[in-house]
Amino acid sequence: MSDENNVFDQPTMIPSSQNLDGNRQSSVLPEIAGYSGFKEIGRGGMGTVYEAVQRSLNRKVAVKILNPGLSNDQTIVKRFQNETRILAKLDRHPNIVQVFNCGLNKRGQLCYIMELVTGKNGDTKTLRELISPQKKVASFINEKQTADLVLQIAEALKYAHENHIIHRDLKPENILIDDRFDQLHVKVTDFGIAAWRDPERTELTSATASFGTWAYMPPEQHRSAANIDHHADIYSLGVMIYEMLTGRLPLGAFVLPSKSNSSLNRGWDKLITAMLQQDPRERPQNMQEVIDRIKSIQTKKNKVTEFSLEQIAEFAIRSVISPLIFLFSNKKALAILGIVTLVCLIIFARMLYRNDKKDDDSTDTVVTVEETIPAQSTDSKAELPTNNFAEETIPAQSTNSKAELPTNKTNIDWRTPKAVLEAEAAKDNPAAL
DSSP: OOHHHHHHHHHHOOOOGGGTTTTTTSSSSOTTEEEEEEEEEEEEESEEEEEEEETTTEEEEEEEEEEEHHHHHHHHHHHHHHHHHHHHHHHGTBBBOOOOEEEEOOOOEEEEEEEEEOOOOOEEEEHHHOTTTTSSSOOOOOHHHHHHHHHHHHHOOOHHHHTTOOOOOOOGGEEEEEEESSSOOOOOOOOTGGGOOOOOGGOOSGGGSSSSSSSSSSSSHHHHSSSSOTTTHHHHHHHHHHHHHHOOOOOSSSSOOOHHOOTTTTTTHHHHHHHHHGGGGSSSHHHHHHHHHHHHHOOOOOGGGGGOHHHHHHHHIIIIHHHHHHHHHHHHHHHHHHHHHHHHHHHHHHEEEEEEEHHHHHHHEEEEEEEEOOOOOOOOSSSOOOOOSSSOOOOOSSSSSHHHHHHOOGGGOOOOOHHHHHHHHHOGGGGOO
């Protein structure tokens, strides 16, 4: 590996014949001792990324080469070297791309060697491909997958912040995705490029040498990159979360995620609103707070009571009013609806008719039962009902007797007239007994 070290230990000077404009990319493949098989896999304003083979270990690596115009600045070169050494300390984290080496290639271009992250098909995939698979059509990632990916990104940024590294250029293009396993694995790359920018040097403010991406930069970074801190990464991550959930950027007075997709947990609304605060002090204080809130969202389910009146009204419009408008604006659909309605009415009328007929039949049956009740028999031999007040059997009354039965049921005398006369005679003439 001596040939590799000799190249990267060269003085940071570029021959005058090779000084190139930073706004123009060189089409010549790079030359780095110990590496071969260069193939361009990405190009941006800061530089170009190549896939190459490290011959000493026979492994594929990624080589990023900055634009020659930027490599001509000694201050930028020194910062690049210092920050790359710090990035080497971050390679222990599973969600951060490993940096192997840095320095100048044979053409005097500043570059660094890093881990090559590829997917199932051997190609390099970024988060941008997941959000916009067609490159032009906006899309979004489901809630569970978003939470899983964001947690990995936040863990990587937390580790970097603890080591005093601020990304400052966080965006979907800088998040590499490894889909070789069941769960998507995140690798954060391009650490610290914007942090190396000196805000006092105007030659680094051209479009091709832009440090940071406008849509993902916090307001304080738009004004000046001199005094930004880790809160800038929190803001950028908030923009990415919103884009992952909705497929759009939170520009201006943006619509909350749960209002554009009612199935989303409203906890995302609160988290994103906090992360996108204009004042850095009003954002979450650190990445650990962001991680805790995302985990809370994962375990907390939406409740029916959490739906606002606006959401209920929107649901009513989508589910009821919109179909009616479509039907009345479409003659064919309206005709079909009329036929279906008529058939339903006929079926309903038939059911009512059958129920009424059943009720009439039931009424006739009851009447017939009442009319067929047999009349009581008038036979004189019928048994008299049992009297609850008498203990003896009631004797049959004589048909020749004119005596009337007493009307007082409590003093009824059931003796025959002859017995009554004999009893009275005994009272009058006790001697006769």
